[in-house]
Amino acid sequence: MRRAVLLFLALMVVLSTLLGLRLVRERRAAEGPPGGSGVVEGTTVDVRSRLNARVLQLHVEEGARVEKGTLLASLDCTEPEALLAEAEARLAMARAQAQAAEATALASLRASEASSAQAAGTEAQREALAAQQGLATRQAERMEQMGEATTVAARDQARAQADALNQQLAASKHTSAAAGRQARAAAQQERASREQASAAAQGTQAAEASLRRARLSVAECELRAPQAGTVETLVLEEGELALPGTVLARLVDTRRPRATFYLPNAELAAARPEQRATVRADAYPEHTFSARVITVAHQAEFTPRNVQTRSDRDRLVYPVEVRIEDPEGLLRPGMPVDITLDPGREAVAERRR
Structure with a gap:
């Protein structure tokens, strides 16, 4: 009985000690930072x-430490490379067409300028003939009014000269009208050539955009690390198909x-x-x-x-x-x-x- 009491007292002392130590630790923890x-x-x-392509080769293993830009995997790039070659060919053709259209537009501009100059010259010639014809007509009328004061031959010559200039003026009017129509047609052709050159330039820009898109697709065939880190998981194996977003x-x-x-x-x-x-x-x-x-x-x-x-x-x-x-x-x-x-x-x- 006495031994049991001693054991009970010893147990109580141990428990009290442990409880006190725990309270001290909790108090220190509460008072600490x-x-x-x-x-x-x-x-x-x-x-x-x-891309929708197969994994061609894995260049790292799981657990490897990589730096930014390290090549992680290569995808099968057969189709994107073919599209890139096609885009390059289309761009070369578009540039050639744009150069030809620009040359045609320049030639049309020169032709329009020449037609305009020719029309202006023809109109000036017509005006000069009109002035000569008016002068000759007035001269013939004056000689007719002079009557016996002048010879018949002089009157006939003045009338013939006035009639000839009148015919030349009529022909010059037709020539001037034709030159004007030709100048207007040349101007319309020049505008059409400029529009074709502009369309060809836009086609070149579209071909350049297609080429950039094709180059981006080819660049996506090589997957590189966007930041430094550790390769935690490689989801796909070589030969497996990678779908977009995988x-x-x-x-x-x-x-x-x-x-x-x-x-x-x-x-x-x-x-x-x-x-x-x-x-x-x-x-x-x-x-x-x-x-x-x-x-x-x-x-x-x-x-x-x-x-x-x-x-x-x-x-x-x-x-x-x-x-x-x-x-x-x-x-x-x-x-x-x-x-x-x-x-x-x-x-x-x-x-x-």
Whole structure:
């Protein structure tokens, strides 16, 4: 009986000691800087295919570290390359047609200018003949009025000269009208040639756009890393068909990892963007990582249905995301870490008081 009492007392002492130690630890944790536990997350990027083509060759393996621009996979580019050759040929033909149309337009312009000059010269000649014909007609009329004062031969010669100039003027009018119609036709031909040259130039632009699109398709036959990181997964194997939008590889960048932990409602005021933090990982107990707060959530999670009492308010938690500085790449996605917010100047001064 006495031994049982001693064992009971010893057990009570042990339990009291453990409870006291736990209370001390909880008090120290409450008095210490706020923080929490989180999981390391990397920046994940999916490399997708834009073509309907087979995987020709994989140039990396899963787990490989790659830099930005590293060739990850090559696709079968037979059809895109054929389309590229066709686009190049169409562009060469369009450029030749544009040059020919431009030369035709220039020739039409010169012909129109010559026709206009010829029409202007013909019109000037007609006006000169009209003036001569009018003068000759008046001269013949004056000689007719002179009667016996002049000879019959002189009167006949003046009348004949007036009649000849009248016929020449009529012919000149027809020639001038024909030259005017020819000039107008040449001007219309010149406008049509300019429109054809403009259409040929637009055809060249369309061919150039088709060539750029074909080159982009050929460039998509080589899938390269959009950023530095680690190849987490290769979804397709060589020989498999990649459809547009299919994920071929998944990259994870762990050089600037992130982690999210949760702060209770009572400690939320201690977190703010750009605040420094310290991160510790179980895998590296002797090593600490610097971090910086990038976001503090404005909305609580794990919210009770009815928040009425102070204890209920203390159950509210807010996610806080930090960016961890890990230039050596020691941390891995999914690795658990402990995050502690560094106290600010105001908190340090308050503790010293």
